[in-house]
Amino acid sequence: MARIGYARVSTLDQDLDHQAERLKAEGCSVVRSEKVSGGSREGRTELDTIIAFLRPGDELVVTRLDRLGRDTRDVLNLVHECEQREAHLTVLDPHVSTRGEMGHVVLTVLGMVAEMERRFIRERQREGIERAKERGAYKGGRRRIDREKVRQLYSEGISAxxxxxxLGCSRMQVYRIVAG
Structure with a gap:
């Protein structure tokens, strides 16, 4: 029976160290981490690897539910996948585990709250952008990657x-730029 930690942050400039330290302190023998959005399961290869290798009795541990996902359906699907492998899921803050029946109920409610929070954030962001546009203060987000440089390197035969x-970006960003 292994405790396997999963740490995730959304952007490249965020730090994973605090989550990884907490998971190790909680007894996780393995901690996998990635810098990718939690809005969906796409591109979350470390999480997929953990799920694929869970054995009966293992435990997937995350510091907070939003590290696992921000969509209720995704979270419930992950719980289901763990259960199919006879493994458990534990969230440290607040402490909830799927070992008992109440854990499922609490995780469902927390998943719905996380999804609602994500919608509120998007709504506030959209409203803020609209107000800034009305004032003429919004020019759009700045590009972090030199798209022409990506296209040039790709045309020279350099791999994604x-x-x-x-360039300090993800492989998927390279593919999106080249395709667009």
Whole structure:
């Protein structure tokens, strides 16, 4: 029976150290982490790896539910996948586990709250952008990646992985830029 930790942050400039330290302090023998949005399961290869290797009696541990996902359906699907492998899910803040029946109910409610919070954030962000546009203060987000440089390197035959490492972005961003 292993305790496996999963840490996630949404952006490249955020720090995973605090989550990883907390998971190790909680007895996780393995901690996998990634920097990718929690809005969906797409691109979350570390989480997929953990799920694929869960054995009966193992426990997937996250510091907070929103580290696992921000969509109720995704969270419930993850719980279901863990259960199919006869493994458990534990959230540290607030402490909830799927070992008991109440854990399922609490996780469902917390998942719905996380999803609602995500919608509120998007709504406030959209309203703020609209107000800024009305004042003429909004110019749009700044591009973090030199798209022309990506296209140039790609046309020179450099792999997407090498471009991503060189420019400090994800491989998927390289593919999106090249395709667009």
């Amino acid at each position: 992985i090498q471009i991503a490492e060189t």
